[in-house]
Amino acid sequence: MVRVEIQRIDPPPDVTEAMHRQMKAERTRRAVVTEAEGDKRSAILRAEGVKESQILEAQGQAQAIREVADAERYQKEIVAEGEGRAIERVFGAIHTGDPTPDLIAIRYLDALGTIADGRASKIFLPVEVSGILGSIGAIKDLFDEERQNPNETGQM
Numbered sequence: 001m002v003r004v005e006i007q008r009i010d011p012p013p014d015v016t017e018a019m020h021r022q023m024k025a026e027r028t029r030r031a032v033v034t035e036a037e038g039d040k041r042s043a044i045l046r047a048e049g050v051k052e053s054q055i056l057e058a059q060g061q062a063q064a065i066r067e068v069a070d071a072e073r074y075q076k077e078i079v080a081e082g083e084g085r086a087i088e089r090v091f092g093a094i095h096t097g098d099p100t101p102d103l104i105a106i107r108y109l110d111a112l113g114t115i116a117d118g119r120a121s122k123i124f125l126p127v128e129v130s131g132i133l134g135s136i137g138a139i140k141d142l143f144d145e146e147r148q149n150p151n152e153t154g155q156m
Contacts, residue, residue, distance in 0.1 A: 011019075
């Protein structure tokens with residue numbers, strides 16, 4: 001058996017220098033790649049953050065719009081409900097009170113006075129006015145008879 005012992009091998013200086021340059025270039029390349037990957041990851045994370053922020057802001061605005069719409073809807077429902085109850089009360093009062101045609105005619109005259117206060121140039125009256133005007137004529141005749149015969153009124 002032959003035994004060989006290697007103690008030290010020194011490559012020539014130009015090979016050593018080339019190896020050092022190659023190792024330095026490899027370290028520089030790895031540093032540039034690592035830095036580029038870091039920049040890429042940083043840009044991706046920033047973009048995701050902006051995207052998420054915009055999504056959350058849009059969702060917040062949508063939620064605010066929904067809540068405002070719900071509040072307005074609720075307000076309109078409550079107002080309509082109150083107006084409905086008021087209409088039912090007025091309707092009930094009219095029918096419970098069992099108004100006579102004379103009372104309706106007097107109330108109609110009061111309303112006409114308010115309508116024709118001198119500011120309007122035209123007044124539109126409903127079709128059924130003819131019946132009410134007939135009642136008004138009858139009321140006028142009653143008042144005229146009462147003025148002509150004051151002693152006969154109230155004696156039946």
